[in-house]
Amino acid sequence: MSHDEPGFGVYIHWPFCAQKCPYCDFNSHVRFGGWDEPRYLAAYKRELDHTAHLIAGKPRTVSSIFFGGGTPSLMKPETVAAILDHIGALWPVAPGAEITLEANPGSVEAARFAGYRAAGVNRVSIGVQSLRDADLKRLGRIHSVDEAKAAVAIAHRTFDRVSFDLIYARPEQTLESWRDELAEALAMARGHLSLYQLTIEPETRFADLYAKGRLVIPAAQDAHDLYELTQELTAASGLAQYEISNHARPGEESRHNLLYWRYHEYVGVGPGAHGRLNAPDAHLATMTERNPERWLALVEEKGHGIADTESLSPAARADEMLLMGLRLDEGLDLDALARIGGVAPRPTVVSGLMSQDLIERLPARAASSEPGLDEIRACLGPGLAPAGVARPAPLGRIRATKAGRFLLNQLVLELSAGFDPVTPALHHDECAAMDNRPAAH
Ligand code: SF4
Numbered sequence: 001m002s003h004d005e006p007g008f009g010v011y012i013h014w015p016f017c018a019q020k021c022p023y024c025d026f027n028s029h030v031r032f033g034g035w036d037e038p039r040y041l042a043a044y045k046r047e048l049d050h051t052a053h054l055i056a057g058k059p060r061t062v063s064s065i066f067f068g069g070g071t072p073s074l075m076k077p078e079t080v081a082a083i084l085d086h087i088g089a090l091w092p093v094a095p096g097a098e099i100t101l102e103a104n105p106g107s108v109e110a111a112r113f114a115g116y117r118a119a120g121v122n123r124v125s126i127g128v129q130s131l132r133d134a135d136l137k138r139l140g141r142i143h144s145v146d147e148a149k150a151a152v153a154i155a156h157r158t159f160d161r162v163s164f165d166l167i168y169a170r171p172e173q174t175l176e177s178w179r180d181e182l183a184e185a186l187a188m189a190r191g192h193l194s195l196y197q198l199t200i201e202p203e204t205r206f207a208d209l210y211a212k213g214r215l216v217i218p219a220a221q222d223a224h225d226l227y228e229l230t231q232e233l234t235a236a237s238g239l240a241q242y243e244i245s246n247h248a249r250p251g252e253e254s255r256h257n258l259l260y261w262r263y264h265e266y267v268g269v270g271p272g273a274h275g276r277l278n279a280p281d282a283h284l285a286t287m288t289e290r291n292p293e294r295w296l297a298l299v300e301e302k303g304h305g306i307a308d309t310e311s312l313s314p315a316a317r318a319d320e321m322l323l324m325g326l327r328l329d330e331g332l333d334l335d336a337l338a339r340i341g342g343v344a345p346r347p348t349v350v351s352g353l354m355s356q357d358l359i360e361r362l363p364a365r366a367a368s369s370e371p372g373l374d375e376i377r378a379c380l381g382p383g384l385a386p387a388g389v390a391r392p393a394p395l396g397r398i399r400a401t402k403a404g405r406f407l408l409n410q411l412v413l414e415l416s417a418g419f420d421p422v423t424p425a426l427h428h429d430e431c432a433a434m435d436n437r438p439a440a441h
Pocket residue numbers: 016017018019020021024025026028069070071104127
């Protein structure tokens with residue numbers, strides 16, 4: 001997806017897993033008695049209807065759909081097909097829209113891949129997590145390395161686009177062992193690979209073990225070295241880093257996740273799903289009830305399970321956009337930040353971080369900084385754009401350096417504390433973002 005393509009995504013959260021992994025803080029739940037899938041399907045449809053109603057009034061075209069979880073590969077292919085049909089009845093879906101489903105690599109899930117493809121899924125993201133059986137066990141995973149490899153092979157035969165995830169900086173992991181394992185993974189990977197560092201998340205079983213000293217993860221410097229090795233090996237094999245934890249061949253990036261990081265619009269449906277909606281009167285952050293049964297009951301009672309809606313101020317949107325944009329190798333578009341949030345990072349803060357080699361400046365994208373006159377006229381109205389519209393000099397982009405990417409939270413705090421108000425000469429936010437063209441032209 002080019003930076004200038006419209007972005008409107010639909011995220012569907014499936015909340016159930018076969019087991020709870022000890023490191024996981026996602027909204028995932030185990031139900032040994034199963035679940036009433038037709039009832040959940042009806043609820044997804046109703047919540048989609050409600051969300052479409054919230055943002056009615058401007059035409060939108062769906063550019064990506066993502067089934068995340070939880071373990072969406074526990075869903076029946078017919079359920080996935082029915083949800084996709086319903087989305088297609090609410091909004092036009094762009095030809096070639098990316099439709100991703102997260103899958104676990106168990107043999108049961110892999111046997112469903114053909115059904116997902118028939119349903120319309122065209123990309124899978126498989127939670128391999130490790131290519132070492134002992135580590136899979138330690139991570140609490142119930143699949144084996146052989147099953148994972150078989151699932152990736154079946155996925156490659158079934159889908160044009162396949163990604164899989166690994167977790168590194170695991171207990172006792174050395175540079176040598178990670179070098180070997182990552183080399184194996186790179187030999188298996190085609191277009192996309194997600195490589196996450198193990199972090200200890202609050203209220204997980206790993207947090208408990210860590211607090212008691214029964215789980216030891218690599219020290220900060222060792223984790224940093226593992227990260228550096230990861231960048232070196234992925235870049236050498238043509239799967240360059242395009243986001244902190246994501247690597248792809250050019251054109252194989254996850255379009256749906258890029259939509260989050262570029263701060264475009266998306267609907268979030270299902271238990272614990274988040275959305276960012278450009279409603280007629282406000283920019284809304286929505287979050288649904290996390291507990292699956294309570295969400296189901298809410299939808300059946302009220303037509304939606306949205307538990308929290310916040311109207312985002314320009315300042316709040318600027319903070320979110322900064323947090324997302326700095327994750328990207330392409331950097332954060334300061335012109336888009338000015339349009340959406342009415343702010344720019346204070347030059348002294350930027351130069352201070354540049355002198356520490358934590359961020360760098362990049363030129364503006366030609367397309368993002370120089371909208372054509374036709375586009376300006378369309379925005380201002382017929383006859384309103386003067387023949388020689390004066391554009392302010394583009395603000396360009398900033399990007400976290402290699403060192404800065406390891407200190408992202410600190411960068412975000414410093415930059416956001418030093419925002420200065422700016423008034424873009426041509427304010428395109430209302431006419432570009434609200435009508436489903438990207439806020440960054
Ligand atoms: S399978 Fe994934 S979502 Fe489910 S508990 Fe494990 S890590 Fe969390």
